[in-house]
Amino acid sequence: MPRAPRIRPSALSEWPVPFDPAWELDWSRPDYGRRLLREHLDQSHDGASRRLALVDQHVRRLRKLLPSPPATLLDAGSGPGLYATRLAVAGFDVTGIDVNPAAIRHARAEAPKDTRGRLRFHRAELAALEPPPTPYDAAILVYYVLEAFPAREQPRVLRRIAASLGPGGIAIVEMRLRPDQLPGRICWWDIVDSSVLSDRRHLLLGDGTYDRARNTYVLREIAVFDDGTAAGQQTSAWLCPFDRIPSLFRRGGLEVTEVFDGWSSDRGNQLSESVIVVSRRLP
Ligand SMILES: C[S@@+](CC[C@H](N)C(=O)[O-])C[C@H]1O[C@@H](n2cnc3c(N)ncnc32)[C@H](O)[C@@H]1O
Numbered sequence: 001m002p003r004a005p006r007i008r009p010s011a012l013s014e015w016p017v018p019f020d021p022a023w024e025l026d027w028s029r030p031d032y033g034r035r036l037l038r039e040h041l042d043q044s045h046d047g048a049s050r051r052l053a054l055v056d057q058h059v060r061r062l063r064k065l066l067p068s069p070p071a072t073l074l075d076a077g078s079g080p081g082l083y084a085t086r087l088a089v090a091g092f093d094v095t096g097i098d099v100n101p102a103a104i105r106h107a108r109a110e111a112p113k114d115t116r117g118r119l120r121f122h123r124a125e126l127a128a129l130e131p132p133p134t135p136y137d138a139a140i141l142v143y144y145v146l147e148a149f150p151a152r153e154q155p156r157v158l159r160r161i162a163a164s165l166g167p168g169g170i171a172i173v174e175m176r177l178r179p180d181q182l183p184g185r186i187c188w189w190d191i192v193d194s195s196v197l198s199d200r201r202h203l204l205l206g207d208g209t210y211d212r213a214r215n216t217y218v219l220r221e222i223a224v225f226d227d228g229t230a231a232g233q234q235t236s237a238w239l240c241p242f243d244r245i246p247s248l249f250r251r252g253g254l255e256v257t258e259v260f261d262g263w264s265s266d267r268g269n270q271l272s273e274s275v276i277v278v279s280r281r282l283p
Contacts, residue, residue, distance in 0.1 A: 071137035077145030081107030088119035135166035147237035158252020254279035
């Protein structure tokens with residue numbers, strides 16, 4: 001099992017570098033994936049996935065935005081399949097993809113028997129997504145999957161989504177416009193029995209850095225162990241400004257048709273914390 005990257009405190013930068021490959025969380029690492037799955041399924045918080053009551057609410061909303069069942073859907077970044085499974089139960093034909101092997105195993109194992117013919121999960125990297133033999137009617141990217149790619153890569157990822165859709169196919173993308181903290185850096189620490197970095201009890205140091213000028217947000221965590229060694233990881237986000245969403249999607253081969261204020265049916269605006277962007281594949 002690979003060990004978390006070791007760090008020397010004296011070599012740490014005060015401000016993290018967004019999307020620094022030496023620090024960025026590898027979602028596909030089996031040990032991280034296993035611990036992340038635990039977070040996805042934890043019903044005490046909405047960390048990696050939302051709690052089930054909220055997922056049920058969102059699925060009801062998605063059904064109003066999606067073509068009618070038995071439309072074919074791609075759930076890109078499906079995690080443990082909470083949305084994909086519910087949509088398959090509702091009659092859609094759903095393919096979930098994710099890089100986390102533990103999440104894919106869990107999603108497959110939990111697939112209800114009566115959805116088996118129309119629900120499948122594949123381990124795949126979104127940035128390398130190949131067009132399927134039969135294009136999908138719609139794709140969803142739920143819970144800020146897109147922001148984990150740097151600004152220059154987001155149009156490429158959207159292009160891969162667009163290329164997997166049939167003519168007139170729609171993509172529904174949930175995007176965060178800002179993190180839940182003010183610009184600047186917030187630091188914290190805790191003693192924990194486990195975190196994504198380790199299953200050994202450790203001191204966990206964290207900081208969240210929101211650079212509003214560059215539209216980036218970095219959540220950094222450092223685990224310090226009893227033997228004095230330390231390991232760290234970060235997750236970076238590029239948060240597309242509201243006004244630039246249509247051009248981002250156009251560069252991704254998609255035309256924005258509606259933008260909603262989060263999961264509500266109200267129109268999204270500059271002050272929305274997050275938006276649901278509904279788009280259509282450009283001819
Ligand atoms: C915040 S979680 C959301 C999971 C799921 N959509 C949900 O709401 O329950 C983001 C998901 O994206 C996956 N992911 C991150 N980077 C990815 C990539 N490059 N390709 C495929 N999946 C990725 C992660 O493994 C994780 O399951």
